[in-house]
Amino acid sequence: MAEIQLRNISKRWGSFVGVANFDLTIADREFLVLLGPSGCGKTTTMRMIAGLEDATEGDIIIDGKRVNNLDPKDRDVAMVFQSYGLYPHIDVYENIRFPLKVRKVDPATHDERVMRAARMVELEDFLHRKPAELSGGQRQRVALARAIVREPNVFLMDEPLSNLDAKLRVSTRAQIKNLSHELQVTTVYVTHDQVEAMTLADRVVVMKKGVVQQVGSPTEIYDRPANTFVASFIGSPAMNLITGRITHGTFAGHNVEIGGLDAPDGEVVLGFRAEDAALSDVPAQINGRLYTIELLGDATMLAVRAGREMVSVKAGKEFRAEIGDRVSFSVPTNICHLFDAGTGERIA
Numbered sequence: 001m002a003e004i005q006l007r008n009i010s011k012r013w014g015s016f017v018g019v020a021n022f023d024l025t026i027a028d029r030e031f032l033v034l035l036g037p038s039g040c041g042k043t044t045t046m047r048m049i050a051g052l053e054d055a056t057e058g059d060i061i062i063d064g065k066r067v068n069n070l071d072p073k074d075r076d077v078a079m080v081f082q083s084y085g086l087y088p089h090i091d092v093y094e095n096i097r098f099p100l101k102v103r104k105v106d107p108a109t110h111d112e113r114v115m116r117a118a119r120m121v122e123l124e125d126f127l128h129r130k131p132a133e134l135s136g137g138q139r140q141r142v143a144l145a146r147a148i149v150r151e152p153n154v155f156l157m158d159e160p161l162s163n164l165d166a167k168l169r170v171s172t173r174a175q176i177k178n179l180s181h182e183l184q185v186t187t188v189y190v191t192h193d194q195v196e197a198m199t200l201a202d203r204v205v206v207m208k209k210g211v212v213q214q215v216g217s218p219t220e221i222y223d224r225p226a227n228t229f230v231a232s233f234i235g236s237p238a239m240n241l242i243t244g245r246i247t248h249g250t251f252a253g254h255n256v257e258i259g260g261l262d263a264p265d266g267e268v269v270l271g272f273r274a275e276d277a278a279l280s281d282v283p284a285q286i287n288g289r290l291y292t293i294e295l296l297g298d299a300t301m302l303a304v305r306a307g308r309e310m311v312s313v314k315a316g317k318e319f320r321a322e323i324g325d326r327v328s329f330s331v332p333t334n335i336c337h338l339f340d341a342g343t344g345e346r347i348a
């Protein structure tokens with residue numbers, strides 16, 4: 001059992017604000033992902049939860065207890081880093097056992113606990129190898145087993161997959177999801193990879209320059225981004241964003257005209273996703289020329305230059321055309337997103 005309350009926590013170094021007024025309750029057993037570009041304050045937030053960094057302001061409460069003044073070792077949290085943090089001179093078995101020795105856990109229980117953790121990450125056959133004799137994926141699994149063996153209430157994971165190649169990243173990601181479900185531990189996971197965030201999280205926190213932009217389930221964040229930053233960060237490709245003006249319910253931009261919008265007159269950013277655009281054989285709401293064609297296997301991704309905008313459009317796998325060809329498409333008005341052109345905040 002572990003609910004984590006972050007009550008208005010901030011981190012400042014002199015006048016530099018690393019994290020500003022982070023306020024969130026992480027539910028017991030929730031898988032929470034902190035997502036954002038490099039330097040947005042994800043790791044700092046996690047280090048404050050771990051106790052590796054003091055919060056300049058605010059309270060950190062784990063299971064009803066304020067832990068601001070507790071040492072990391074007394075917080076019942078286990079951390080997994082991208083750099084693994086394994087001890088090179090001892091074998092896998094001893095690496096996994098290490099936290100039990102440090103915490104003076106009854107030695108009679110060690111073997112059973114180490115073996116159970118090793119089984120969970122499928123390392124039984126590697127117990128007597130040294131870290132240098134393992135692949136990157138195997139090393140990361142040792143790091144996971146070492147966190148599991150402690151049976152902590154909270155897992156804190158900082159980009160644990162970033163040193164793995166693409167294929168291993170996908171399989172280890174599935175393993176982490178499975179483990180957190182099986183162990184029913186509250187998990188805070190840091191990444192700058194939105195695909196990782198979307199596949200792992202119960203809820204995602206999107207951050208920018210130390211400030212939380214949106215908190216929501218992956219679906220909420222994908223379907224209703226709170227602002228243009230979130231819209232441009234989530235989804236591959238990210239949401240198309242076109243600047244223009246609404247007059248009497250019609251949006252007009254360069255080579256773009258979309259009528260029937262229920263919004264007041266003014267400068268806006270109109271957003272739509274590549275998969276929501278419908279190609280047309282005749283001139284339509286958005287007209288341009290084909291800039292690139294990418295075959296995805298099950299679909300074709302087009303980049304279309306429409307006026308001064310470059311937009312992504314998803315077509316079927318049977319799509320055939322040449323670069324430079326004219327392309328027209330429309331976007332159903334009910335799936336258009338509208339953002340304020342000044343603040344970037346969602347208006348509809």
Ligand SMILES: Nc1ncnc2c1ncn2[C@@H]1O[C@H](COP(=O)(O)OP(=O)(O)OP(=O)(O)O)[C@@H](O)[C@H]1O
Pocket residue numbers: 013016017018036037038039040041042043044045192
């Ligand atoms: N000890 C420190 N002193 C001063 N500034 C710091 C310190 N630690 C981090 N920062 C700054 O705080 C900001 C947030 O850093 P943080 O490591 O939390 O970012 P991040 O989102 O985890 O980025 P990344 O994905 O690159 O790890 C950055 O601008 C960083 O340079």
